[in-house]
Amino acid sequence: MLKRDCPIEKTLNLITGKWKSVIIFQLFEHQKCRFSELQRLIPECSKRMLALQLKELEKANIIQKNIILTSPAKTEYSLTPYGQTLEPVIKSIDTWGKQQKN
Amino acid sequence: MLKRDCPIEKTLNLITGKWKSVIIFQLFEHQKCRFSELQRLIPECSKRMLALQLKELEKANIIQKNIILTSPAKTEYSLTPYGQTLEPVIKSIDTWGKQQKN
DNA sequence: CAGCATCCGATCGGATACTG
DNA sequence: CAGTATCCGATCGGATGCTG
Secondary structure: OOOOOOHHHHHHHHHOOOOHHHHHHHHHHHOEEOHHHHHHHOOOOOHHHHHHHHHHHHHOOOEEEEEEOOOOOEEEEEEOHHHHOOHHHHHHHHHHHHHOOO | OOOOOOHHHHHHHHHOOOOHHHHHHHHHHHOEEOHHHHHHHOOOOOHHHHHHHHHHHHHOOOEEEEEEOOOOOEEEEEEOHHHHOOHHHHHHHHHHHHHOOO
């Protein structure tokens, strides 16, 4: 899947991909998010894409899913310790974006 | 083109897109690069994509092109002052990637 | 509620060939 | 040398409907 075996691409492959960075950012801000909560927070992302992106992030061990066995079932997503190490990277990207005029 | 109007997405839109981050990284390392030099440095990127990505980076004012009017013409790409402000972001991404085991 | 399966048009991107 | 043009298969991603 890697376009090129270099640190830049390796990192970007984890956090880009349509909605991953936004999901990660929301999880930094909210700690835990329900699936429906993420839908509400990121309305531009379709349900299908949200599920796909969450799955990939979970597979990459960046986020983890807690299933709450009520009926109907609920879920809670949160960053793994590994995912939390991305904080300086995400913050750096966010900070730069905020510094730009438009 | 923006998927979502937030700093994270705005920044990532500039530096992702198949090969942009790698091109930017190479220009940080080499200062100036010829088109053919970039082809050699990033062999996984087709000539077509390289031209497209360079064009988009130039349009976003991240890189600039100097045309040397010999025959045949040569070009030299380099980062603009604006593009250079991306250094902490790129470095942050690169550093994180290097810290990971595999 | 939290997904998965399918369909299908839109976009991507490689291969190839051509130009000043 | 540094691109551009065209073709075309592969992939993406939205819409919709179904499931436990």
